Amino acid sequence: MKEKSSNNINPNMTEQNDINYYWVNIGKSKKEVEEKKFLWAPAYTYLKDGKTKTINAGWKHVPEVKKGDILFCQFDKKIHFIAIATTNAYKNEKPEDITYENWKKEGYKIEVDLIILETPINRDIFKEEFKLFYNEQCSPKLFTKTEGITQQYLIYLPKGAGALILDYIGDKSIDIYDRVNENKSRKKPDIRQREAIVKARVGQGIFREEVLNLWNNTCPVTKVKNKELLIASHIVSWQLSNDEEKLDKYNGLPLTPNIDKLFDKGFISFSDEGELLIHKSFDKNIIKQLGIDINTKIEGLKSNHKFYLQRHREQYNF
Template structure:
């Protein structure tokens, strides 16, 4: 069962599954940019290594603190479990490692203000694990460590030291959890006995912005409201009220959708933008305005009346839009 750890900088309680510490002194550049962890399965002599064995314990949604050059430089979220993989190319490491090992996909966020644990070791020391600790008592790192567990209370201290930047990681974790929920709901539709195969197919397709749902949306929408792109092959039928929150009929209702260019759909789905009923663009305060500039989206924009979608937009503004 997930526990809750106080976030000292904000006072929030954040759910955390498992937390990990990875020592990336040799592999930081490749693993952070590539979005993964990789380790051999055993030592070069064929013996077990607990720090490699831990790779198989990582699960989707787990949090990973990346330590390199005495600093926690990044925090990641696991997007899957470990699987057997050939060794990636490392510029400065790996010559003596076996060619097959464990690969774990991780979505990393580099910190604008890295944290030096040694500077805060008096806070951290009481929560260092007795066995397989990521740090020495004096706060120095351990060269022998690759991946190891971070106890819940120690994780709480690290989160507090990282501060607001950690909220980006939690937001991504919540997105992943929602995706898992939707996938499970989609699978559950296939097993339902109260609807026929045609309805099942349409409901599943609606989750992916396809089939009858997209047809119904196109009856109201002719182009992306933001970009003006009209070729439906380059547009996504995006649910306004999220699919997981909809009734069967709402999943297929054309008024519960907008045709959006993929990058606009991404912002809308993640709650970074929304719209008033009159069509004024609403931009979340959490969205980096530089993204709008680079994607040529005006910060002040009216896309035309959306009164047909008003009921669903009200839900989106209240429950999806990040405030």
């Protein structure tokens, strides 16, 4: 593969970055969302004087939703549906049989394709990680100071937050990937490429083979040379990579399980020169207890790696 110039590529210009992520508190409308497959919110409400229009913080981003965007639908502290927008948000009067009778008539509608989770995802399993890296970037903030979920209707999520939640979805991620591609009118990968992409999600297949070969089957941090122990870890997560990046050997590092976990969770990263970076929120003593030299510098990085490492550092605020 021809090397990319990391100086000439804008990390925000990849195909996968045209997807936005949202959290929706569907509340009492859960049944009608499931049956009718749309979301609706008012365009505005009035202040106490009954004359001055104001936009609720939870409605502000509704008009911004585009076809192919992903919305996590939450009810009773759990994500029950993954909704993929099949239309851009458009102006539409409140449906007559909508649950919230006191909402104003003027509003926005989003038609959606639903993936119903057989086992809903409890927000508590990712809450701490979410709060550490992403809560401040949400609009409005998803988690409140009292540890609960904001009562606002729709919340804009940074892309890293969307990827974090999707990682807990498991194999349904493949279904979501297919439906997003369809709604974004992207070229479908052929059968062999799709198989490679699916395997790459869990660090297997041609992606694993090429990553390990590039590094001579050796973890660049611990120097462990044992194929059976190494994990082909994406630098930019599978969820946030386009099809080419999902399979790019330069978007991977062969890491031992402890290093993989630290890197995948954003507790460590690497500079373009290979220097180990430890997140400000993480205890350096734990790194030492794991037998890792905090002054570690990995050797063997290529110019192509820098493009991905920059995005990893940006995602986790290094």
